[in-house]
Amino acid sequence: MERTAVGKKSSGMSSRAKIGDGKSIKIWEDGWIWDFEEGKIKTTRPDNSSILFVNQLISQEKWKMELLNQYFSQEEVKYVSKMPLSLFGGSDRLVWSFLSSGVYTVKFRYFLAKKLLKKEKNTKKKK
Numbered sequence: 001m002e003r004t005a006v007g008k009k010s011s012g013m014s015s016r017a018k019i020g021d022g023k024s025i026k027i028w029e030d031g032w033i034w035d036f037e038e039g040k041i042k043t044t045r046p047d048n049s050s051i052l053f054v055n056q057l058i059s060q061e062k063w064k065m066e067l068l069n070q071y072f073s074q075e076e077v078k079y080v081s082k083m084p085l086s087l088f089g090g091s092d093r094l095v096w097s098f099l100s101s102g103v104y105t106v107k108f109r110y111f112l113a114k115k116l117l118k119k120e121k122n123t124k125k126k127k
Helices: 065-071 074-081 106-126
Strands: 013-018 093-096
Touching: 065 074
Parallel strands: none
Antiparallel strands: 013 093
């Protein structure tokens, strides 16, 4: 996964990490929590914590609830624990969080451009 792109915004849209094996997603830095604000953990990483990557929070395709409760706020635990995990592992991927397929297409970019132009025209009319 491209390290610089995880959880970044582009043209007002944002991306999220889709968990595969969790080995490339940094818990405390990357945007990986779906439906949660910017997708990032807000809780500060404890100084003595060796937990750095999402794969350390997973065991046998399930979340390690004891670790989630130990390190994160109740709200964060709620969102993380409802995230589905891959049954087949594989690599983590960067996907567009505002598309159900997660795939950024030319068709979507066209739709977005039209929407932004319409919004810009409406803003100019109000002035």
